[in-house]
Amino acid sequence: MRKAIGPGERITQARRRNKLLYLISSLVFGAVLGASFGVLDQRPGNRGFFSFTTMTLDPGIALAMAVLLAFGLIFVPLYMFRKVDELAVQHNLRAMCAGWFAMMGGYPIWQALAAGGWAGQPTALGIFLLGYGVTIVTYLVAKWRT
Known part of the structure; x- marks a missing residue:
């Protein structure tokens, strides 16, 4: 029963x-x-x-x-x-913040490397994929650590 x-x-x-x-x-x-x-x-x-x-x-x-x-x-x-619960909100906020920092710092770094001949010019798709990838990895690490 x-x-x-x-x-x-x-x-x-x-x-x-x-x-x-x-x-x-x-x-x-x-x-x-x-x-x-x-x-x-x-x-x-x-x-x-x-x-x-x-x-x-x-x-x-x-x-x-x-x-x-x-x-x-x-x-x-x-x-x-x-x-979602508070812990999931914290994981998402941390991941989105890391993705934002990756894009905000990634673009000028990429542009400086391109100016020196170390990389091609930054692209919108490249910056998007950088931010999205960092967001996903950071979220997975935050979930794994709790």
């Missing part, structure tokens, strides 16, 4: 289900949005991932994609801050 669960366990199970639903829906949303860029790019020929910076979109499509990106990269994470 199965023991009845209490209200605290029900809340924990609901929180886990909501988190899983959020992660799966975010993954699907991001994959569809990313694939849409490739499908809607109007340039002929080979369009690999790193050609993202040179793509051409119809102006209406570009505006719609910008709105969807703002929704997925700004508004959904801000909403989720209200739904």
